[in-house]
Amino acid sequence: MEDLRIGVIGLGLRTSIALAADRPGKGAVVAALCDLDPAVLKRQSAKFPSAGFLTRDHRELLDRPDIDAVIVNTPDDTHEALAIDALRAGKTVYLEKPMAITIDGCDAILRTARESGTRLYVGHNMRHMGVVRLMRDIIAKGVIGEPKTVWVRHFVGYGTEFYYKDWHADRTRTTGLLLQKATHDIDVVHWLAGGYTTRVNALGDLLLHGDLPRRAPGTPRPDDWLMENDWPPTARKDLNPVVDVEDVSVMNMRLDNGVIAAYQQCHFTPDYVRNYTVIGSEGRLENFGDGPGATVKVWNTGPTQYREDCDIAYKVPDAQGTHGGADVQIMSEFVRFAREGGVTDTSPVAARMSVAAGYLATRSLRDGGRPYDVPPLDADLAAYFDRGQQEAA
Ligand SMILES: NC(=O)c1ccc[n+]([C@@H]2O[C@H](COP(=O)([O-])OP(=O)(O)OC[C@H]3O[C@@H](n4cnc5c(N)ncnc54)[C@H](O)[C@@H]3O)[C@@H](O)[C@H]2O)c1
Secondary structure (H helix, E strand, O other): OOOEEEEEEOOOOOHHHHHHHOEOOOOEEEEEEEOOOHHHHHHHHOOOOOOOEEEOOHHHHHOOOOOOEEEEOOOHHHHHHHHHHHHHOOOEEEEEOOOOOOHHHHHHHHHHHHHHOOOEEEEOHHHHOHHHHHHHHHHHOOOOOOEEEEEEEEEEOOHHHHHOOOHHHOHHHHOOHHHHOHHHHHHHHHHHHOOOEEEEEEEEEOOOHHHOOEOOOOOOOOOOOOOOOOOOHHHOOOEOOOOOOOOEEEEEEEEOOOOEEEEEEEOOOOOEEEEEEEEEOOEEEEEEOOOOOOEEEEEOOOOOOOOOOOOEEEEOOOOOOOOOOHHHHHHHHHHHHHHHOOOOOOOHHHHHHHHHHHHHHHHHHOOOOOOEEOOOOOHHHHHHHHOOOOOOO
């Protein structure tokens, strides 16, 4: 079988996902590259020996008949326009999360996928992380009964480096970090709980990064911008010229199946880790660490006082590669989907529902914590995706 020929649009930090795709002779090859920045294009092209076509204009890449699929790997505010162009050009799309920075943007992408009949895949790689799959398996086996409530604490160590030194810090480019960053976890909450958020509210603020020194407008990120892990966080500097996204946020969700969930995010903690608790009708689980080798503990006897030991301890399996092995796994699912279509563990509809919850939670936290109802996706459009991106027979 010939390799799927992939073009990559956007070659910044997330080039890791394109590297996971580049497996010449083993199913897929990165054959074309695009980045607006010629220096980035030149530097990153050295990592892709089979990429014979380089361009700064994504339309030139999309015009090429020898490209089967594209990875859209650009900042969030560009996803909508680039994904729509690629779908109209008939290239199967791997679109990085978040799908878009508004609900309308997501719906426009989903409508275009249907109108063009082109396959769309959204890169929610956490669905391929060992810890998430383990928690989902434990729930599916009934070990904690029926899930009733999910609580997520997200400790974003390195928050300054990754989110406050470039476009992420500017709400016009992202909406906010409760959408940009939390869509991962909102999607996982939906997947673990088996439902979608229908109502949200949130509180949040810019508690620390608003006071740190910023770069002058027009000054690029310094070359060593990711290396400056100064401690304490108040010693950090060289922030993006615009900083207006909250660095602490707490969000509540009611799901369509009655589950109540909560998500909390902080960008100046000393450590980077996600901590999930799922309480079901017959027990609870909690993860300790979130990478390969981490533990998910289950307590399903009791009641007792605090118990550090548990009834069952599960180990997250070993895995190689970025994001705890998830990037290799999601790319292999994408390549299969690009060739054959069919059901995948990720879902464009779920991707839209996580953006919708994050978008309205962000509106809520900027509106005194007022609750908002999350609009469902148009039922006919949702049915198209539920049929595996096919029209009804
Ligand atoms: N799934 C994950 O775990 C994960 C992790 C990191 C980032 N991401 C997502 O990946 C995307 C990229 O993030 P990043 O950190 O690599 O950003 P980045 O700023 O490091 O890189 C973006 C690149 O896109 C280029 N670009 C911008 N507009 C373009 C256009 N119209 N055409 C061609 N190139 C263009 C820029 O020049 C830049 O080189 C974001 O949507 C982010 O949310 C996902």
